[in-house]
Amino acid sequence: MKATLDALQRDAEGLGELRLMEVCGTHTVALFRTGVRDLLPSNVRLISGPGCPVCVTSQGYIDAAIEAAASGEVTLCTYGDMLRVPGQRGSLEALKARGARVVVCYSIRDALKYAQAHPKEQVMFLAVGFETTTPASALAVLEAARLGLERFTILSGHKLVMPAIEALLADPQADLHGFLLPGHVSVILGASPYRPLVDEHGLACVIAGFEPQQLIDGVARLVAQIKAGAPALENVYRAAVRPDGNPHARAITQQVFVAEDTEWRAMGVIPNSGLALRDEYAHFDAFKRFSLSLGADYDPPGCLCGQVIQGRVQPPQCPHFGKGCTLTQPIGPCMVSSEGTCAAWFKYARRA
Amino acid sequence: MSQVLMAHGGGGELTRQLLVERVLPRLANPLLNPLLDSAILERPSGRVCLTTDSFVVQPLFFPGGDIGRLAVCGTVNDLTCLGARPLGLSLALILEEGLELETLERVIDSLARTAEEAGVPIITGDTKVIERQRGDGILINTTGIGVLPEGLDLRPARINAGDLVILTGVPAEHGLAILSVREGLGFETALASDAAPLNGLAAPLLALPGLRFMRDPTRGGVAGVLADLVEETGLSVEIEERALPLSPIVRHASEMLGLDPLNVANEGKLVIVIAPADASTALARLRAHPLGRHAAIIGQIKPSTPPLAELITAIGGRRIIQRPMAEATPRIC
Numbered sequence: 001m002k003a004t005l006d007a008l009q010r011d012a013e014g015l016g017e018l019r020l021m022e023v024c025g026t027h028t029v030a031l032f033r034t035g036v037r038d039l040l041p042s043n044v045r046l047i048s049g050p051g052c053p054v055c056v057t058s059q060g061y062i063d064a065a066i067e068a069a070a071s072g073e074v075t076l077c078t079y080g081d082m083l084r085v086p087g088q089r090g091s092l093e094a095l096k097a098r099g100a101r102v103v104v105c106y107s108i109r110d111a112l113k114y115a116q117a118h119p120k121e122q123v124m125f126l127a128v129g130f131e132t133t134t135p136a137s138a139l140a141v142l143e144a145a146r147l148g149l150e151r152f153t154i155l156s157g158h159k160l161v162m163p164a165i166e167a168l169l170a171d172p173q174a175d176l177h178g179f180l181l182p183g184h185v186s187v188i189l190g191a192s193p194y195r196p197l198v199d200e201h202g203l204a205c206v207i208a209g210f211e212p213q214q215l216i217d218g219v220a221r222l223v224a225q226i227k228a229g230a231p232a233l234e235n236v237y238r239a240a241v242r243p244d245g246n247p248h249a250r251a252i253t254q255q256v257f258v259a260e261d262t263e264w265r266a267m268g269v270i271p272n273s274g275l276a277l278r279d280e281y282a283h284f285d286a287f288k289r290f291s292l293s294l295g296a297d298y299d300p301p302g303c304l305c306g307q308v309i310q311g312r313v314q315p316p317q318c319p320h321f322g323k324g325c326t327l328t329q330p331i332g333p334c335m336v337s338s339e340g341t342c343a344a345w346f347k348y349a350r351r352a
Numbered sequence: 353m354s355q356v357l358m359a360h361g362g363g364g365e366l367t368r369q370l371l372v373e374r375v376l377p378r379l380a381n382p383l384l385n386p387l388l389d390s391a392i393l394e395r396p397s398g399r400v401c402l403t404t405d406s407f408v409v410q411p412l413f414f415p416g417g418d419i420g421r422l423a424v425c426g427t428v429n430d431l432t433c434l435g436a437r438p439l440g441l442s443l444a445l446i447l448e449e450g451l452e453l454e455t456l457e458r459v460i461d462s463l464a465r466t467a468e469e470a471g472v473p474i475i476t477g478d479t480k481v482i483e484r485q486r487g488d489g490i491l492i493n494t495t496g497i498g499v500l501p502e503g504l505d506l507r508p509a510r511i512n513a514g515d516l517v518i519l520t521g522v523p524a525e526h527g528l529a530i531l532s533v534r535e536g537l538g539f540e541t542a543l544a545s546d547a548a549p550l551n552g553l554a555a556p557l558l559a560l561p562g563l564r565f566m567r568d569p570t571r572g573g574v575a576g577v578l579a580d581l582v583e584e585t586g587l588s589v590e591i592e593e594r595a596l597p598l599s600p601i602v603r604h605a606s607e608m609l610g611l612d613p614l615n616v617a618n619e620g621k622l623v624i625v626i627a628p629a630d631a632s633t634a635l636a637r638l639r640a641h642p643l644g645r646h647a648a649i650i651g652q653i654k655p656s657t658p659p660l661a662e663l664i665t666a667i668g669g670r671r672i673i674q675r676p677m678a679e680a681t682p683r684i685c
């Protein structure tokens with residue numbers, strides 16, 4: 001580890017500011033929690049991208065979910081991280097306290113179990129997350145079909161990583177030198193979808209896991225590529241990520257979902273960046289069952305989350321950070337979510 | 353009749369039967385036996401400490417413990433943290449209509465065993481029945497009375513820069529065990545709650561003049577206690593990740609769930625602050641006790657502005673330790 005860090009230090013010297021983006025909330029948290037950020041050369045800047053599933057979810061989706069829970073028609077099953085995201089009508093947490101049926105789940109399997117145990121209730125699961133969580137959602141839908149769970153639906157807010165990265169890079173202001181690519185997502189995707197980042201954008205790319213050694217190796221390889229002027233697609237997480245990923249998981253996802261244009265927080269509608277249920281599974285589609293539609297996307301007043309998830313603003317640059325906006329009184333999703341960039345900065349790096 | 357009925361709480365014959373047949377025989381001791389309206393204790397010498405805690409836990413039974421065991425440990429440990437010797441506990445049971453009597457008996461049995469283990473009798477009590485609600489079954493409140501030895505003064509204000517921080521064992525076992533059964537995460541067999549009364553573990557430390565402070569890192573985890581320390585002393589605390597006594601299973605489960613073991617609940621651990629001169633004696637005494645085998649010095653109090661709790665990570669980086677926002681929950685992906 002020491003040797004890698006020394007080599008990294010040497011390689012980075014004289015290269016000017018190196019802007020590297022991680023696009024996975026788990027990476028963001030791990031980089032802080034393990035202290036890796038603290039050990040990087042001062043000119044290596046890690047910038048968090050759109051990797052936190054809750055944060056990238058458009059406000060329209062959040063409001064639709066809150067509407068559904070407020071209607072009293074459904075029992076809303078959700079990951080705990082979604083509970084406290086503020087919407088037009090307050091948060092799900094506040095609704096729950098007022099008696100709305102909101103059930104916190106650790107996975108979609110919990111929601112399925114709940115639906116089985118409560119066959120009279122309309123059970124709606126807030127299915128958010130990237131390629132890592134979509135296979136589980138697909139399996140749950142297949143299972144619900146097999147069990148004949150008439151009243152189970154999902155509100156798909158699933159998103160795909162690559163279209164968001166492409167959208168970021170389409171911005172001429174985006175000034176990035178490389179990507180630390182997400183281990184979990186790559187277990188499913190494999191390496192090849194990232195090819196255009198190297199071939200078309202000439203960016204350094206390394207797939208890495210979450211242990212300190214992995215994180216340091218990842219950054220070290222990125223810097224080495226940049227120094228050599230030879231961008232490449234490397235994988236330092238070979239123990240888990242196979243070149244072709246997990247075709248089986250992808251096949252199940254494709255069986256149930258189809259890519260569609262989807263709105264992201266502050267990033268607008270990105271072509272083919274989200275997943276909707278296929279017509280065969282329309283029965284499980286909460287949008288269709290309850291005729292829900294997505295309202296406008298907006299950031300909570302004064303909140304810069306939309307900029308934070310695109311790496312344009314670092315949390316301490318937000319005037320609310322640590323003042324009006326804290327873990328106990330979060331203003332935006334980036335502070336609410338355990339994988340949010342503001343939350344990570346606040347928890348691990350706020351020294352004042 | 354195998355379930356709790358509303359009438360069991362009515363104060364009539366059914367209440368008496370429930371107590372006499374199911375509860376009292378399991379808890380019998382000379383202070384409780386007279387069944388007066390209040391327990392009568394001899395006036396102890398020294399100052400009197402009083403503490404209370406209520407227990408709501410799902411599931412009622414989990415690897416390593418149950419709500420009965422928790423109800424004794426929680427209150428005994430709160431007294432222990434101040435250095436008080438627990439004299440007795442009150443026990444208030446709130447039972448939900450429909451609760452299996454057999455379940456009640458199991459809880460009382462465990463409570464009795466734990467009280468005996470701690471050497472602290474249940475000296476008075478009360479039972480009420482509430483209408484069927486969520487099916488949680490049983491809520492418990494215990495109040496503990498204890499006596500503080502003369503001259504003992506454990507509080508944050510006595511902490512100085514340079515003092516050492518001891519953790520008496522592997523953190524996070526209780527929270528991970530509960531999470532694991534509640535969510536069916538599959539670590540059930542390997543993980544057990546650490547719930548234990550700590551008065552026996554702490555007793556040999558009370559004579560050490562350098563002992564400054566003890567607190568049990570329950571719901572907010574070790575991080576919560578460290579945050580308390582910083583706030584209450586205005587000093588900083590620096591913890592060495594490498595020094596933390598983590599077990600392989602705690603490491604693995606935390607990793608899988610995306611949880612920081614410092615943020616997860618304990619029910620059988622103490623965070624102790626002690627002057628350097630007494631630290632090795634304290635450590636030896638702790639390690640000689642079955643509940644303190646893995647005790648370790650995990651860090652040190654530092655002078656510093658602003659006051660911060662910081663972790664020197666295993667790879668030598670620094671990051672802040674904060675009190676967790678709410679109960680730790682696993683991440684989405």
Ligand code: SF4
Pocket residue numbers: 302303304305308315318319320321322325326330331332333334335336342
């Ligand atoms: S600090 Fe709070 S208000 Fe500012 S961007 Fe982050 S979440 Fe929004």
